[in-house]
Amino acid sequence: MNEKPEKFRMNTVFIVSMAFCAAIGIWGVVDSAGMSGALLGFTNYSLTTVSWAWLVTCTGFMVLAGYMVFGPYANIKLGRDDEEPEFSTASWIAMLFAGGMGSGLLVWGPAEPMYHYITPPGAEGITAAAARQALVITNLHWGFHAWSIYAICALVIAYFTFRKGEASMMSTPIQALFPGLRGKRAGQVADILAVLSVVFGLAGSLAMGTLGVRAGSFYAFGTSETMTVAMIILAVLFISYMLSATTGVDKGIKILSNINMLIAIGIMLFILFVGPTRFLLETFVDSIGGYLSGLVTMSFRLFPFEDLGSWTSGWTLTYLIWWIAWGPFVGIFVARISRGRTIREFCIGVIGVPTLFSMVWFAVFGGAGFYIEMFGGGGLKEIIFDDPMKALFAFLSYFPGADILNALAVALMFIFLVTSADSGTYVLAMMTSDGDLNPPQIQKWVWGCLIALLTAATLLTGSVAAAKAMAITGAIPFTVIILLQIVSFMREIGKEKVGKPQAAATIRAAGKEKVA
């Protein structure tokens, strides 16, 4: 790795973000309930008042991604025309997953389909139709829409960074749209907002994750559920992610993501083959048809006639803005690891493959949950409804070798936290060092420590809700920024000359690299 001279960079974005972090952090710690109430109230209002706009926007992301894959720009390379991808396809996808969804898949794997099976919106629960619909709804939340949001966020950044050779910052596309001082100011706002949403998103996730790992260790190893244990977990976590982040993307983050992917697939295959294999495979195949045929309807489905606006905002829209909230972080990170791929390859890799994987994942975990409820004696739904965080461990205890499975799941959850935190630290360092692709170590240390501090404070004061509320609320202004970025991106890419011969050459090059 070509190490640059270590130099700490103080710029406006860094200073203002730090000031905001301190202020919001103190508010959150001092008046946790008040803050989370205020922020969640604001989010709730925004989601219910203009629910149609959120759904249309998110579906718009998906349509745009489709246009990118099949439209005229499909063969443009995110990099110089002759550039080769930096990471192998397998590692690339593993890193996408580890950064993008991580422990959410673990927590919600058995729980979410069960929720929709028992209490579907506007229909009767615990029926075969409800089970079928449950997987469609789950796939809607975790499938094409989610990954399209990530893909578009990342595509814009990647295009400006690698194709245009500009800084890997949220502000770059904004500045291209509004030249001059106006653009610079708007860009700084975008950057600061992005830094804040990553910091608080991470602190919230790490706090939740630490509690999750603690609950898991209780199931797997019988450790007690005390604050001391949580602090020990956090300390180990801190050491792990700093090690991983400071060794760079090509070492720590890549290795951990690969290990994670193997464990996750391992657990999934175990459930698939030890559990009711035929039932699960049938569930998977059935869910493909349900999802694909329902995609158009579901992408526009609101419940004006059923008066179920609260369901849409509680589930679908909350998920969608979660993904948007993670947009700046995943966008910059995914852009960073996607150098040298064509737009088509990029979109298929970032949207198609993960969507297919999560469909299999939910068919296996959700399907096995259905099986337990339908034919296997039941008892799972009560636990899930009572505390979704315990769902995974309760679910695994239905399988032989539950102790090993639980231990593996705890390890997986832990590594997912490490990979989220290390890529987050990395991205924060990039954002506050003017988009340096290999940011200085000291910058990583500053942000890494800050996140650990915020997480510890969150845990000690029991203000997990406040941290998460902060992260979600950030998504609302950030949506405005993303939409502006997209306009800027569309204007820039419109200037590309898309010639046939070059396209053919790129496809060949892409094909070759896959063989190699």
Place this chain on the structure above:
Amino acid sequence: MKTNLKMLALFGAMVGALALQGCKSDEDRINIGAKSFGENRVLAHMVADLAKERGLPVGKVVEISGSQAIMDGLRRGDIALYPEYNGTGMVLVGQNPSSNGAEMSARLTEIYEPLGLSWGPKFGFANNYGLAMDPDRAAELGITKMSDLVAVAGTLKIGAEEDFRVRPIDGLSAMNRRYGLAFGTTTIVSIADRLSLYDALQQNKFDVIEVFTTDGQITDLGLTVLPDDLGFFPVYEATTLARKDAISAHPELAEVLQSLEGKISAEMMRELNRMVEIDGRSPKDVAKIALNQIGLLPDAAVSTDEPVRIAASALMTEGPVSAASLRAVRAAFPGRRVELTASTAPLAALAAGEARVALVGAESFFDVGGEEVVRVENSEAVVAVDQGLIHLVGRTGVTDLASATGLVTGPEGSSTHRIAVLLQKGLGLKASIKPAGSEDLGSLLAAIPEGSGDVAVVTLPLADATLTKQLQAGTSLKLVPVAGWTSGANLIRYPFLRPARIPAGTYPGQVELVETLSSQLVLAGPVVAASLVGGQGPNLGLATPAQVALSDESVRAISGAVAGATLIDPTLRQSQALTSGLVKQAKGISTAVDVMLVNLCVILFFTWLIILYVRREEPAT
């Protein structure tokens, strides 16, 4: 590429091995059976835990309901052993169980030997039929054993269940013949309603009831089981029935069973059953607690799940209403411990997250402090449990409320305090309110002789057993009627308080009916709306305990578990989950101004984006 392939192969092998291990070991594992009731489950888990401790490949505890079905499972080899009673073992082969346990066990070993099954050592207790009484009532009648019943049987009421009635050899009529008993009245309930006998005994509807001798309710209610001095009831001693091949394949299994021999007394089993059946703890946890107690597994980790708490006035913590509430909430949270805790202001406890459910009277939903009563919208009714009647217990000299000088109530904010305030307002009473330190019946009534007030305000269901006792004991106390409530606008201003009467003869010394007021007793859950998005969805994990609403599923489970519940009083806010379908409510056609403006802004923003995109060349120049 090569390394990738190698990795893949290695990984495949790993998963394969793991999967095979999972499948194969399922065959070799020792599965332990359990019949589908608490006691049997606890015993099965105890054996399983101990066997696991010794490193035996224990599978899982398989539940099979029905003695015949579980026996078939054992013979097929689905399970290696299960807890069984020696009396049942006799019944299974078509023989009559006897009251001599040792003799029966010897006989059983003989019969089951050829089947390849063997009986293990006994746990030390028997779960027989038996007769139980309230200890105070038994002492009053001087009854210490079953024979003592003979002299007074003619004046006693007995309750029993159908299954006991029809049994020819060890049933009700056989028992009456053997002891020479002739009960005054005999009431039979269906086997499914067996546990309602305990409620009825509490309400003094029966003097004696038929029980299973290890029922957890016996410990819970502090009942006395009358010793069977003539040795009439056949014994059902708990032991295990195992496959011989399983024992010979794993000799440690025999040691495990040996180590439990004689370790569990009937008292202990009742306590364990109480934990499962009444506290709602999981049999798995209770088994660990039991092993811990008898010192076989001293460091067993018991999950420290917080119980689901029901907050209720100290007046409601005992008796059938609390029992029904516990049953209902347990139905919604199976496998969780459910506790009823006394609280002066249950709805406040709910709002503070100290309880998930509150058992309250309708008046608790209203703020009675101001000029007008206002409904407080932070909680909603889930199901009506019973009707609470206002009992005004006064000193003998006090004949009506108007002449009362002090109303004794619970602390400020409590239900009885609210009612006293309403009585004061509605009837224009001169009497002042004297809040006592605590809301339990004892301290409320004790305040009267102490002179701090002359009428105690108490809300209780009709014919409450504790009040009956109190009125018996303190002859200087009597019920005071509420007069003139209907004359003013009270029925409209306080619609949740409705006129009612306490029938004559409900309480000792009460010769005529007493006019009073009643309010509905409901189970309520918190209202969580504004702060959480829709109160559901993936953000649920965000909620601090104070904000956890009852899920629609729980609401329906609670509401379904109250037998014969009436509809919720229309003056109360009731849970959304119960009002199914479309909310038929007249709403204005135009939206709020803010909603309109936000929508307009969003549309303008989208339009601006489109213009920005279409006029692409201009800003560049």
